[in-house]
Amino acid sequence: MGEHRRDIDIAVIGAGVLGLATVDSLARRGADVVCFDGRVPGSGLSGGLTRTFRHRHDEERHVALAVEGRAGFAAWERRSGRVLIGDEGAVYAGMGPADVKGLALHGVPHYFAPSARQDEIFPVLAPVDGPLLVDPGAGAIRAKHTISALAGWAGDRIVQADIHSVTVPRDGQGVEVQTTEAIYRARHVVIAAGTEVPRLAAGVGFDIPLEARLHVRPHFRVREDAAGKTLPCWVDRTGAYGETVYGSPIGDTGKYVVGLIGTDVDIPFGPDGALPPGSSTEDQARRVISYVRRAMPGLDPEPVGVRVCVMTKLPGGSDALRAWHTDGVTAVAGHNLFKMAPVLGELLADSAQNNRLPEKLAEAGAGSLVAS
Ligand SMILES: Cc1cc2nc3c(=O)[nH]c(=O)nc-3n(C[C@H](O)[C@H](O)[C@H](O)COP(=O)(O)OP(=O)(O)OC[C@H]3O[C@@H](n4cnc5c(N)ncnc54)[C@H](O)[C@@H]3O)c2cc1C
Known part of the structure; x- marks a missing residue:
């Protein structure tokens, strides 16, 4: 490692619900992970007090992810000791x-x-x-409590820094992350930056129609x-x-x-x-x-x-969800994803550890937009 840069194993960009869920999953697996966000966790799409948890979706595979999401929220409730989804139905x-x-x-x-x-x-x-x-079995997600539990578990793995760009360096060693704090090199980068996913993912060649x-x-x-x-x-x-x-x-x-x-x-x-x-x-x-x-x-x-x-x-309906992968980088975007955050966090963690999209994520995105 040169003096001018910091080498890390996994970088997660974004401390919204998806980034934090990914960090939590990786941390529980003992992985070396750093989460970057320029703002306070949960300031982006995950902001506010409430979201709907519902099982019904037009696509059967999204129902399956919601079912897993519900189980994941129950586990988060046990760990945090707080109700995160009410029993309103x-x-x-x-x-x-x-x-x-x-x-x-x-x-x-x-x-x-x-x-x-x-x-x-x-x-x-x-x-x-x-x-x-x-x-x-549906109900109102306590969004703020969820973010605060996840941010607490992530602890000092969250680094407050704006990411300018994500690129594949000329020497081909890892993925370079340009931040306001330092230049990082990561073995794998997960881009879960909400509205900023297209801009950051463009640096590694993705054209994301968000x-x-x-x-x-x-x-x-x-x-x-x-x-x-x-x-x-x-x-x-x-x-x-x-x-x-x-x-x-x-x-x-x-x-x-x-x-x-x-x-x-x-x-x-x-x-x-x-x-x-x-x-x-x-x-x-x-x-x-x-x-x-x-x-x-x-x-x-x-x-x-x-x-x-x-x-x-994304094109493809109000519950669209897609993930993109190329060597060393995974990106995720979609619409109503709060309810699926626990399972998406696990799947994104898999992708970072194994450097490929797990089947469920590839399927969720219909496969067609999965790069290389
Ligand atoms: C009004 C509204 C209603 C919704 N209703 C529902 C619902 O009922 N049910 C449901 O399941 N979902 C719902 N959703 C969707 C759900 O909230 C989102 O899908 C989910 O919160 C997305 O989380 P995220 O982590 O991907 O993005 P975000 O929460 O946006 O997290 C991305 C993070 O990345 C950070 N970031 C971005 N760019 C950079 C950069 N360059 N450098 C550093 N950090 C950066 C941002 O600061 C942000 O904190 C709703 C969303 C909205 C807005």
Whole structure:
């Protein structure tokens, strides 16, 4: 090792939920791993208080990953001594038998409840036509508690540094990581840098079609009638109240977050932060408020707060997940990945130790974008 550089075995770029889960898995295997993040852990896509854990996905392999994710969260709960996924369950409107094939295949408990039972299942809701699908093992992920447990376990393996670039050096020895702190050489680098994955992974030749979009999440106070009742996570695909939405309780704060789902809702923005002419986050907030006013009378439709978040999207559906690998580097990107973090952390750790994509990750990305 020269004086000018530091040699390490594995570098993980990003202390979001995926990077931290990878570091945790590697640390438990006794690997030598350093995690880089320029900001406080959990400041990126993993920020905020709540995420939905749900088993249902359109693709059967994503259901399988969710099942493993749930088991991984249970293990994290045992180690941390904290509840990380509540027992609220998830309820979906607008689903039919074809939508639960993956659940059935993987033995995930679920049932269709007649609309007559709606008040008992989801007491803040206006009447919804058709049965509600119930996923009782789902619930609201305590995102902040999860990040704080993982960051605690990672401890001083986290180095606060911005990564400028990841490149294969001319001498072919390892992978070079240019940071604000030092020049590192790693045997393997895992790029789990959220919105920055395409930029950093371009240095080793990946062309990653990840788009960043702004997404508005107003949250609402639960009215007195329903206060204290357990409210499930919510997915409304019917459009009967003018929008398709998701919703989630924020722990036991008495607040409930609602966001729009659909291809036209989130606002693309470029690296310079400019929004397309005529687009407005206010419009998104207004649409959510109008939905809540009509469809969720148990919530006070005057939001108590609004977060504007960045979402990432890959081509291939709202639950898309892909991993890329080349000699010495693995990169990961996708959309709704918080719920799968424990299993993705294990798989990314495998890829760093074995220098190849484990089959499940290659499959999750349909294989087509796996480099070399
Ligand atoms: C509004 C919203 C709602 C969501 N809802 C759900 C849901 O209900 N269920 C679900 O499962 N998932 C959901 N997701 C998705 C989920 O939150 C993300 O898939 C997940 O958090 C991604 O984690 P990550 O570790 O890949 O990225 P991040 O959390 O973004 O972590 C990447 C880290 O890399 C760091 N970084 C980036 N560039 C550099 C650099 N150059 N140098 C050093 N560090 C760098 C960043 O600071 C950041 O901390 C939602 C996301 C959003 C935004």
